[in-house]
Amino acid sequence: MTRGKREAMIALGLRTHPEHDPPIAGKSACSVRCLESTCNRGFLVLIQRGYKTELRPTVEQANQLARHCGVARFAFNWALGRKIEHYQATGKTLTYKEVDAEFNRRKPEEWPWAYETSKWAHGNAIRDCEKAFDNFFRRLKQGGPPGFPHFRSKHRSTPKYRVAGEAVKVEDDRIRLPVIGWVLLKRCGYLPTSGVKLLSATVSQRAGRWFVSVNVEKTIVAPENQGPAVGLDVGLKSFVVGSDGSRLDPPKFFVRSLKKLRRLSRQHSRKQKGSANRRKSADKLAKLHFRIACQRGDFLHKASHHYASNFGLVCIEDLHIKGMVRNRHLARAISDAGWGTFGVQLAYKCPWYGGKLVEADRWYKSSKTCSVCGEEIGELPLSIREWTCHKCGTHHDRDENASNNLREYGRAAVTARTVVKARKPAENPAGETVTQEAFYGNSKL
Ligand SMILES: [Zn+2]
Secondary structure (H helix, E strand, O other): OOHHHHHHHHHOOOOOOOOOOOOOOOOOOOEEEOOOOOOOOOEEEEEEEEEEEEEEOOHHHHHHHHHHHHHHHHHHHHHHHHHHHHHHHHOOOOOHHHHHHHHHHHHHHHOHHHHHOOHHHHHHHHHHHHHHHHHHHHHHHHOOOOOOOOOOOOOOOOOEEEEEHHHOEEEOOEEEEOOOEEEEEOOOOOOOOOOOEEEEEEEEEEOOEEEEEEEEEEEEEEOOOOOOEEEEEEOOOOOEEEOOOOEEOOOOHHHHOHHHHHHHHHHHHHOOOOOHHHHHHHHHHHHHHHHHHHHHHHHHHHHHHHHHHHOOEEEEEOOOHHHHHOOHHHHHHHHHHOHHHHHHHHHHHHHHHOOEEEEEOOOOOOOOEOOOOOOEOOOOOOOOOEEEOOOOOOEEEHHHHHHHHHHHHHHHHHHOOOOOOOOOOOOOOOOOOOOHHHHHHHOOO
16 A cells, blocks of 8 residues: 555545554544455454553562552642642642642652652652542533542552553563562463553552553454344343343342451451451451452453443443432442443443444433333333233333333434433532532631
């Protein structure tokens, strides 16, 4: 292919598969058909993907990792405090550049210990603080619960810090982190070492174990998926019911471990504060919580992988999860199910396999509409699992009917190319107008 033609293609947003001609990575994810006339394998998709794996640091390295996390937490809290202070004094917001410059100016005098760690630890923490404010202002504008940034706690927050991709190097069984050097990985060959661009690496600690999450950008060939469409109805009785007849039982990991969890919590609360036994029982409790999280993650990944890789079109309901969790009787079961994560995973996995995800409007009546004749019925309490349509006489299973409706909703949304309605912003629970001043005023310094 000539250079001129290639440039013209790129201008049009068209690319070819890596082996035909190396693609130029765009800024955002794109999916285009390969232009090589003999190639009919599918689309090129530029994706970002995270790979998280466990580290095997030496004792000295673990100390260094902890020190990096400590500096990151300190810098984040300092930046947050500084911004609040400045706003209260002048009514103006400090920019990221000003905060970062001030930190670096004061670092040699006031915080010389920060030199023992990589500059990325505090640099990215200050950036995160800025990001937290951006998100806060965005939510304030949209009218949802604003969520003013909060200080990171030494005890409750996850210890973590992030370094840029250019500062790390990955090999099969080890990763090189700035200042610390090569750290061994527990699992060999999981992190991608070639054909990807490293964007960042985040080190975090959970239940006494160290993890690294590497974020990469890479081009994949997504098949031109001609798989069927599927509607997914998520619920409490079954975790998900698919219009293809599939039905996954709710795993209830949390509920299954509840007895053990309660016993450990009870034991923990009886230990004297600050004692070695209290620390030990806290470790035990953290380990169990981590185990439950892993079980849930495993289940959700397998489920979302199944639907994303086998179907060309997946349609799910937009669940008002936050509103539903507020219902005390259902809160635990809903949080345990992990629908939100399931939706997020489907959203990023579907494009990997050339599929599409459609989220039905929250107000779409998937349960109360007859999937055969389209008749709408008035009331359908959650306790009624089966019903008969009074117009066409079809006997419906509640969840199967909903999943059939969702499948048709997805098909219609794609063929008609109608823009699926954007999410309605959640109402402000207090029902008052929220201003940023109110938040700055309330936060403690
Ligand atoms: Zn009917």
